[in-house]
Amino acid sequence: MGLLAKLLRGVVNEVADDTVRTILRDQYIENLFELVPVMKKVNPINLAEIGMRAAKGIPVSRPLGSHIHFSPWEQLLFNPVHLFRFPTPENVSINTSVKIGPRAKKPLNISIPVMIAAMSFGGALSKHAKIALARAASMAGTATNTGEAGLLEEERKEAQLLVGQYNRGGWLNSKDKYSRLDAIEIQLGQGAQGSAPQRTTAKNIGEEYREVFGLGKGEDAVIHSRLNGVNTKQDFIERVRELKEETGVPVGLKIGATHHLEKELQVALDAGCDFVTVDGAEGGTHGGAPILEDDVGLPTIYAVSRAAQFLTGKGVKGDVSLLAAGGLVTPGQMLKALALGADAVYIGTAAVLAMVGDQIGRALPFEPPTDLVVYTGKMTDHLDLHKSAQNLFYFLNACIREMELVAASLGKVSLADINKEDLVALDPFLAKALKIDLGFVPPESQDVFYGDLARLNLPGTQMREATH
Secondary structure, three states: OHHHHHHHHHHHHHHHHHHHHHHHHOOHHHOHHHHHHHHHHHHHHHHHHHHHHHHHOOOOOEOOOOOOOOOOHHHEEEOOOOOOOOOOOOOOOOEOOEEEOOOOOOOEEEOOOEEEOEOOEOOOEOHHHHHHHHHHHHHHOOOEEOOOOOOOHHHHHHOOOEEEEEOOOOOOOOHHHHOOOOEEEEEOOEOOOEOOOEEEOHHHOOHHHHHHHOOOOOOOEEEOOOOOOOOOHHHHHHHHHHHHHHHOOOEEEEEEOOOOHHHHHHHHHHHOOOEEEEEOOOOOOOOEOHHHHHHOOOOHHHHHHHHHHHHHHOOOEOOEEEEEEOOOOOHHHHHHHHHOOOOEEEEOHHHHHHHHHHHHHHHOOOOOHHHHOEOOOOOHHHOOHHHHHHHHHHHHHHHHHHHHHHHHHHOOOEHHHOOHHHEEEOOHHHHHHHOOEEOOOOHHHHHHHHHHHHHOOOOOHHHHHHOO
């Protein structure tokens, strides 16, 4: 063994020496090191997607949304208290419950302010994955969402609380289906797709998928850019009112976050929506064109803040619930979204990854982890349903426990009591945009600081001052 080790060491040493000599002597045109500056220029993700587009000539379908971190959540910090206001005693429990759509005849009451995001059976996830999500949500006392799909009976059975999407494909839009829901979310767009049409070809649709969606043999599943029969604002208003009268459950609107946010929300208020779901540009999806994921929408952090400010300005904050979605993966990010004005948050990517947990090893190294959960995956039968539900329940429980620790440090007895005054920003622009204090300036000196900054006439300071 000693001799073999020496021989191998010698071979490796010679190969390494030869590689270094080649890299340092050969010109780029003959040098594999050329890939290093190329990948630094276009980055490995763009390089791979250039090849994918060149190979097929069609838009790339990238899972789980954008890889770009648009929302600078790490630039926000919570303000613990010590003496001027005291922390919450450890024997005082923190209230985590939320009432969604308080004006509805039958509001949606959830035990924690974290819900499972819209991920459809067939269009996105396998039946096993949807059942596991629903079971975990029920264990945690929260709701799960059907996504743009029909009514999957197994999901309805497992979900104590089920939010269903009245969708642009029309698969859940009949009274016999939406009357069985605990809340109705009218889906007109999402963070990772905008309002672009989508199509699942018949060859990727199995028998059970076809049955749940009510599709004929050989028929594609098509999500249109518009909701059928809704071509004017008045059409939407009438649709909302019909659903509210027929069901009594909260009826809300889901849109991809946009710079036109306030105009869209005004129509939702005119229609009497009980809640609005704003899905930021970081939102995930089973597969979407990179241009829609990376270059369309509004970052979650700004969308949540603007939506909350709008609802407050209209005097309906507390009556119309605000749900935030899009790239929220840590309890800190979730709690910051709540502090900015959301009543509850949706998690999708984080929920799927938590659900899979250490089962990722069953797919690696030859298949991606998503192969265990997506409808078209080759390894969906390898997903342990019971373990997946337990994993996600534990994850939700851990997230809420961490949020409670912050609440106690802030001197609060309810997660709903945490607000913008409990936050500071580390960046002047972000502080102005979100209308919260800048962390490195005392509260009473904020205006003086921004005045001094403006007098320095630095690039961007005029814009910052104008937003004050």
